[in-house]
Amino acid sequence: DAGVIQSPRHEVTEMGQEVTLRCKPISGHDYLFWYRQTMMRGLELLIYFNNNVPIDDSGMPEDRFSAKMPNASFSTLKIQPSEPRDSAVYFCASSFRWRADYGYTFGSGTRLTVV
Amino acid sequence: GENVEQHPSTLSVQEGDSAVIKCTYSDSASNYFPWYKQELGKRPQLIIDIRSNVGEKKDQRIAVTLNKTAKHFSLHITETQPEDSAVYFCAASRGMEYGNKLVFGAGTILRVKS
Numbered sequence: 001d002a003g004v005i006q007s008p009r010h011e012v013t014e015m016g017q018e019v020t021l022r023c024k025p026i027s028g029h030d031y032l033f034w035y036r037q038t039m040m041r042g043l044e045l046l047i048y049f050n051n052n053v054p055i056d057d058s059g060m061p062e063d064r065f066s067a068k069m070p071n072a073s074f075s076t077l078k079i080q081p082s083e084p085r086d087s088a089v090y091f092c093a094s095s096f097r098w099r100a101d102y103g104y105t106f107g108s109g110t111r112l113t114v115v
Numbered sequence: 116g117e118n119v120e121q122h123p124s125t126l127s128v129q130e131g132d133s134a135v136i137k138c139t140y141s142d143s144a145s146n147y148f149p150w151y152k153q154e155l156g157k158r159p160q161l162i163i164d165i166r167s168n169v170g171e172k173k174d175q176r177i178a179v180t181l182n183k184t185a186k187h188f189s190l191h192i193t194e195t196q197p198e199d200s201a202v203y204f205c206a207a208s209r210g211m212e213y214g215n216k217l218v219f220g221a222g223t224i225l226r227v228k229s
Contacts, residue, residue: 031215043159043204043219056216091158095215104149104217106158 004107006092012113018080021110024073025094029103034067034077035091037109043091049075082114117142119207121220128195130229138205138220139187145207148181148188149217153202162203163190195227 005024013019025032033048047057052069060067064083069075079086089111095104118141128134140148149164165172165179165188172179176195181188192199202224206217 033216042221045216045218048216097215104161104215106160108158 004092004094004105006090006107006110008110009108010111010113012115013082015083015114016081017114018078019082019086019112019114021077021090021092021112023075023077023092023107025075025092026096026103026105027073029094029096029105030072031095031097032069032075033093033095034075035093035106037089037091038087046077079112082112084114087112087114117145117207117209117218119205119218119220121205121223123223124221125224125226127226127228130195130197130227132195134190134192134195134199134225134227136190136203136205136223136225137187138189138207139185140207140218141186142207142209143186144209146210147208147215148179149206149208150177150179150190151204151206151219153204153222155201159204192225195225197227197229200225200227 007022030051034046036044036046046059047067048055049069065079067077089109091109092107121138126134146167150162151159152162153159163174163177163179165181167183176193178191202222204222205220208215208217
């Protein structure tokens with residue numbers, strides 16, 4: 001398996017623009033998580049899905065952030081409009097509830113810079 | 116909700132020495148405690164985990180201990196090597212019955228000096 005795949009790896013955009021981050025989880029995994037990592041706040045859980053259904057979005061910072069999972073193999077995190085304080089590394093992770101260690105696996109991340 | 120505190124924030128050790136990182140958690144219902152290693156510019160990767168029905172687990176040079184009563188768990192790395200230098204994160208979860216979302220500590224920067 002290729003693991004959790006995220007795209008793009010790097011994104012530089014101007015303030016006010018829409019940004020879409022993409023994630024393909026490991027095949028067969030039933031949970032998908034979006035995290036944001038910054039020096040100040042560490043690893044923050046933004047939202048997670050179970051079987052494509054959003055379960056908890058309490059970590060989504062503002063209405064500017066939205067996430068979807070239209071099917072088991074694809075999820076997006078959208079920021080509209082983007083702001084400089086959204087600059088961070090965004091990780092997607094997936095897991096499988098029936099593995100002893102849950103198989104929690106992170107993607108390589110998307111480094112977002114908003115100028 | 117769950118809150119995980121991690122100490123120290125930075126740790127420098129001499130090659131060959133041991134390193135210990137400690138975490139405390141607040142939610143007594145948490146029952147799964149993984150540790151992740153993140154090298155510069157890379158993704159966090161699971162290095163060891165422990166469940167609440169176990170007090171200690173070891174894998175070669177790394178070990179994790181758990182004290183449920185005190186709600187703290189620790190990572191022990193023995194015979195440290197330069198390649199152990201990285202950021203280490205602890206995390207806690209209530210398990211799949213509650214979605215298995217991981218709450219992470221703030222991280223510890225470990226530097227192993229050769």
